[in-house]
Amino acid sequence: MSGEISMIGSVILALFLAGYLGQQYLPPPKPKVIGLDLGTTFCSVGVFLPGSGEVEIIRDQEGRKSIPSAVSFTTTEVLVGHEAVDLANCNPQNTIYDAKRFIGKAFESEVLKEESARYPFKVMNNNGSAEFEIFTNHTFTVTPEFIGSRLLLKMKKMAERQLNVPIQKAVISVPAEFDERQRNYTVRAANLAGLEILRVINEPTAAAMAYGLHKVDVFNVLVVDLGGGTLDVSLLNKQGGMFLTRAMAGNNKLGGQDFSQRLLQYTTEQVQQDFGVPLTLKEDLHRLRQAVEAAKLNLTLQHSTTIRLPLHFHSSESSEGSAPAPVLFQSVITRKLFEDLNEDLFQKILAPIKTVLTEGHLEKQEVDEIVLVGGSTRIPRIRRLISEFFGKEPNTSVDPDLAVVTGVAIQAGIMGGSWPLQVSAIEIPNRHLRKTNFS
Known part of the structure; x- marks a missing residue:
């Protein structure tokens, strides 16, 4: 009987050893x-x-x-x-x-x-x-x-x-x-x-x-x-x-698209002030929207960024003789400007935070860990807002x-x-x- 137990133990040990060696020296299986x-x-x-x-x-x-x-x-x-x-x-x-x-x-x-x-x-x-x-x-x-x-x-x-x-x-x-x-x-x-x-x-x-x-x-x-x-x-x-x-x-109805929209609204108004013409051409609007999105991302790492793009104000499908040359639009966007444009939206983030604490019967100092998810939580003002509310860093x-x-x-x-x-x-x-x- 003891011989059988010893044999079973040896088999189990051999299996564990084979598994260990396989992990060390064989290529890992593909995840499925x-x-x-x-x-x-x-x-x-x-x-x-x-x-x-x-x-x-x-x-x-x-x-x-x-x-x-x-x-x-x-x-x-x-x-x-x-x-x-x-x-x-x-x-x-x-x-x-x-x-x-x-x-x-x-x-x-x-x-x-x-x-x-x-x-x-x-x-x-x-x-x-x-x-x-x-x-x-x-x-x-x-x-x-x-x-x-x-x-x-x-x-x-x-x-x-x-x-x-x-x-x-x-x-x-x-x-x-x-x-x-x-x-x-x-x-x-x-x-x-x-x-x-x-x-x-x-x-x-x-x-x-x-x-x-x-x-x-x-x-x-x-x-x-x-x-x-x-x-x-x-x-x-x-x-x-x-x-x-x-x-x-x-x-x-609150997210990164809303923050971008505020900046887009600001820049379109600036275009009209600079050139005296409203921005109506789809291609111009599309390019400006992309530039605004890029500026928002840059401002998570930098204190200022520059939007620079040509605007046509006229369809390329028009006759060549009547199509005016493109003009260059430039605008320096600072992080402070972006934060000022969106401050009321940023403040809205605190309302659901306060609600879950109330409904969860919890004081804010009782939260052990604050986890940030989603690209918009990279925005420095949002991180600062949350850390100021809780008195600790997320x-x-x-x-x-x-x-x-x-x-x-x-x-x-x-x-x-x-x-x-x-x-x-x-x-x-x-x-x-x-x-x-x-x-």
Whole structure:
């Protein structure tokens, strides 16, 4: 009997030794489960690399780590991401964005009508569900989950090209306030893209995982997620590896696009003052909008930046003799000017923060960790505003644009059994949770 036990022990030891040597000297297996962040404004895909334990964010062919959440329909093809955005100005009624706002959501007629008035494309009401009407060589409608599926398919192909293996399985993130129907429709979008979803994880929990908070001793975590179009604030209560969302609040009409719009308004007024002519040409507006967006990004690192671009004030399709030469518009934009233009919008960020603390029965000094998510949280004034309110610095150790996809990729590695094994984050459902919305 003792001989049998000794033999079993030897076999187990041999297996452990073989596993260790395999980890040390054999190339690690390719990851086969991807992590997907289907964002309102941008999407990203990441993988957990077996062996190294690192997360790799998959880049597109131009080396970019995210793609715009836009899909454009033409008479001959369907364009996704950056290619779709390039057509937005000349094909506005067939370029769909912000589809995540509509996916799986049941609308009252008046609410949907009010919501759709914000967009250049046509939003239809199909028994309380939103659909988008497309006008190409014929007229047809597409659903929000179809738009989502095109974005997810694009990211699936990006991952397959990078990893050189077929991908069929994924973990996907959703906003914490998504109900069962919205989650199911998000999964349906993934299924349309040929993906099996192994787990749906809340975006704030994914962000907390990216910061490693599922492995450390913290209790109360505040996640401030400020992207291109929405603000979401979540208060998480963590015990061990389990996360409970205690309170949520936000503003679904506040984000980086609004800050850019203020700067765009300022520069268009400056153009009229300088040249005495309003800026009406689509091409000029498009170039100025791009320059403004670039200036906003530069001001996160610099105290001033210069917008410099030629303006035509006249269509290039006009006869050559009557088309005036372009003029050069220049404007120095300081960080202080940008902050002054947006100060009232920045102050709106504090309202949902105060609400989640009140609803979570928590004093601000009881928050152990403040996590920033979304590219707009890079804005120095916003970081300063949050740190002044709490009396301590927020955690900025992770790229805020990629925090959610990083956490989802870690969860994908867990679901795929990748080595080294990670601690999984377990979400405790809070059936009584409601999100407070500001506007």
